Amino acid sequence: MNTPTLSRRHFLQGAGALLVGFNFAGGPLALAARTVEPRAAIDKPLGTDRVHAWLAVTDDGRVIVYSGKVELGTGVETALRQIVADALAVHFDTTEIVQGDTALTPDQGYTAGSKTIQQGGARLRAAAATARGLLLAKAADRLDVASSRLVAADGEIRVDGDKSRVLRYADLIDEAGFDAPVDSDAEAPEARRFVGRSVPRVDIPDKVAGRFNYLQDLRLADMWHARVVRPPTTGTVRTPAVASIDRDSVGKNVEIVQRGAFVAVAAATEWAAMQAADDLSVQWADLEPMPDADTPFAAFDAAAGTGRVSAEAGDVEAALGDGDDVLSAEYDWPFQIHDSIGPSCALADVREDSATIWSATQGVYPLRSALADLLDRDERAVRVIYVEGSGCYGHNGADDVAADAALVSQAIGRPVRLQWSRADEHGWAPKGPAMRMQLRGRVKDGRVAAWAFENLTPSHLTRPGGGAGARNVLAGNLVHGTHASDRYVGGDRNAPADYRFDAYRVSTRWVDVADALLRCSALRTLGAIQNSFANESFIDELAAAAERDPVAFRLDHLDDPRARAVIETVADRAGWQARVSPQRREDSAPTPRTGRGMAFARYENEFAYVAVVAEVEVSDGDGIRVRRVVVAHDCGLIVNPDGLENQIEGNVMQAVGRTLKEAVTWDRTGVTSLDWAGYPILTFPEMPEVEIALIDRPDQPSTGAGEPASVPIPAAIANAVFDATGQRLRAVPLRWNGSA
Template structure:
């Protein structure tokens, strides 16, 4: 059975890594996945409560702690419920079965004669005098997990599938739940003077001038080209950091050009070329149609900048971080700082929420380096807003060129997607480098361009292979060997630009064929789950009665299955165009199989829609000679609360199907639906994001 176990269990085989019954009659559930705003912890608690037959209030969940929680890698790629949820289900079911089996032997009855009500064991409906807390023994937790105990059938669920309130929201509303609010003994604040670019060398630093600006006593820590300002007065170190760039002289600073901020720049750059799909060259017969779409570099744009705490005491480094992966961060910190892994503990503390690899890990290394230089104190590093925008890893620019050979009825016989992009994943565990590491002596070698394998959903190729019934389809991926700025994971990786291209191109092909876009899609799609979603959304948005093209009001639709194997989503967008695009209403239908917490799932779907709308309409990282120029909210605008339209969301019930990750499934369809709605409103197609006023004006000339 072990070859079919989730990776989370294969890496953490002992039961005591996951569950424990505490004297206060609670259940400690430990998981490696962390809360980054997606509501995963309450969903995992529901799964454990369901399989153990205890009240949800008894579950006390611990997440993301290298000293006490299992190693489940990073919280990413919409895999928390698929992988960790399945693991918690199997572990909980096995512990329940193991304990009931021993009790049945004690009572000389069959295990089927026993039942559990809120942790209390009954025989034939009568109390046995035993419960989890007085009957579970050390042997129940010492053995390895086999995964052979069958979980409950969905028809028996009473907790899973029900809306359960999240426990973390009250503290977040009152401002007591975030890493930014943490206070530790012997606390010192720190800010960093950044290298302007990789390889830059600090030639001189006017420390006296910086101290004068600080106005209070500060300590200046230097390790190679890593510079930090540390003190008990946060305002003083902030003033020092603000002033420092004007008093620093660097050599070897890389100069960038504005042309490098566009995805088209990759076309003539060295690349690692990969080919997936049907062999052979693209078909040259029939009508050949092609179009190119792009997305620029984009930022995570978290509402609060990155923050971390670290302290080095008694030869042990403790770090608190809003990282997505406490174990990968621990391993990286140990390797960079020359420590054994056992000398480092990383604990997750919630941040402002982030889908992807932002500055959290980098801030943790900042704090750890300083803590090693000032042992016995707790070092708190908080990035400044301009530092977050200027130095976090960003989502890579991405360009997709689609080419189709059409038959006489305008249906594709052959489909080719050609993708140009930088690395969509450069986490340290995949060979990326952490920011401060580049400033330490000796600096690491430049990271090698890397992307996830197709088995893991791909990066630049994510959702590039269409699920339509085309006779032949292929993807040519040009992975750029170098990017002008650091790039790494951002929600959906290549799914958003690829689905934007694919689903907008499908609308263009439907128009060429003189066929309604919904009917065109359905004629090329046999997957019944996808068809049901498209039909559901088109009915809900009154697709059949939409206005003519060019009226100024548009209605567009798009769908995808995230990674071609996770949750399905279809989105329709109604908008108006005057000077700007105004979103009026959005409809969404999703199929994620068995849904654990419907409220949490709906929040994820709608959050993805809002995030994607912001990226499609507004967001672009801009560059100048010194690096990233979009360093504040004026230069990196995002969707405002006042611009969020009404969203009508329906989740298709499918409890007998496996749970599918849904945190990113609405991302691509929303972008494409907006693109299609904009065409329907104006009668002109804009293929490059963001869909700004300037691009609209240029298209209308």
């Protein structure tokens, strides 16, 4: 996308024209904070096995959907309503969702891993189809006809051919027995009215108009504002101690809160809290410096044990042999942040007998467990309510800031709003882990004869939950002098290549949390994007060694027809011309040089299929520019085509930025990339043109699309740079050094 530079002023000047098509009421940019109160809790089951845990029908025929999976900006609120509307045979407009509330919604764990439609959608479809069957059975009794003669549509059941004999769902609901088990095999209507259509997203109009209330916009009655005073070892794993606090360094109208190494201030206004945080004099002890190194890998290598084999076949070492035709390569990936445009925020109202926290967490129930431990409360006395935050791409600071706010509210005995600063977000939110991938391979007779993969990685999951209590929130670490619990998760995601090799071995060397240097956890795709960067770059290196076209070489190692289909589709859509990479050109050829590269991944080796072709320009002046990205995407049954395209486009843009620009920097004191100047992201003029080929498979279950399209992007770009220049770039962010 060759996008002209557009200033904020010009965007806002054009907003009126932009918004006309939405037919908005009121001004197009009506910004206002909103005072919030929790939705009244009702007596309903919260387990996942009964229909009425998921659905309710009101007297006026509205359908309330209770979802533990939440809207993170991905469009799932709209898609889940589409699924329920079809399965229950009601109109989409009569549905509404209550999401992520420990007093009202079932416990569905985290909204993560591209599992909302795949798992949450399937469960809601089953609950709605079960409810429809119950309503039909009750209507058959009331109307004294066989169920086969009944038609359910738009929240009514009528006798086929007799318009006078009609019952509303609301008329049947008290007798319908919604206190019944969810039948996972319940059949939804064959005809799809809403699923498969690009139903407009319900959240977009208010977001574009500035009327949407993100968590950052909410207020509580009589609340104070708070800020946390952090130790100077920004973002590091080790917890220091507080030596002393000069309480006279701030004004009298400021509350100071200290528990262990957790220090915060609270005041009646946000500005007063910010000033107090700057003014408070704290002396710290037991500060442990970061290693004096540009990368973490020497420290990782010293701390990690031997590799744990996760997949293997054949005798890899024998197949590799000891000849000079064995290829080896090492690929590095840096620590990265979540790029949320709005820093993390939370509201908390902790009282003697209850605690209510409003959070942008991805898991209200795991967070409740951590907060109950931190506050020393029974879990049943803690309520966590989800409110969408301004950007979420994994385990960012949302859980941590909720714990901060809860501690302060408990200490000062009043409602609290606590928002992190940009420096807090960049410095202290969990990072996507740095990783190193080492590969060896050998080609014989034009095919891969041996493949050996080993990576070095911290865990990609230190979220609340899993019995960790308060250990997996930052405030818990500071209060108790601990670090997050060790769970070796995510670093091996997509470590096995998706191809058929006769001899292969895949292993992972795990780095304990205490040795990870920075706080690490889940960032979009977990380890899939890193591992696929290595795998899909290395398969290209082997193709070049075999003097084979990269597309044909991949297809020769694939039997899965859906995998082959996405590769063939993207090659056709991109106009791929079969040849060996790199391009043959004179060394004196002027820049910019152009190249194309491709990559493929099946997410987690068992879900959505994605193939990508990237086209780049490489010049000595501008470096690497991605001009065009073509994506073929197969995630089974497509619920909302336009929403799916939105997700793919967002994945592409973020992954291009992660590939070319993003890396956390640090010195001996901790993280130094504490603003957008130190941590640049992709800008509008740098965005490529994106073309998408959706492969709909109505006969297959839906799988998630929140992450898969990110996975092959880095390798496709690196392979395109090689095609253009003959130079292999194996460290992200990719940097062109001006020689080929």
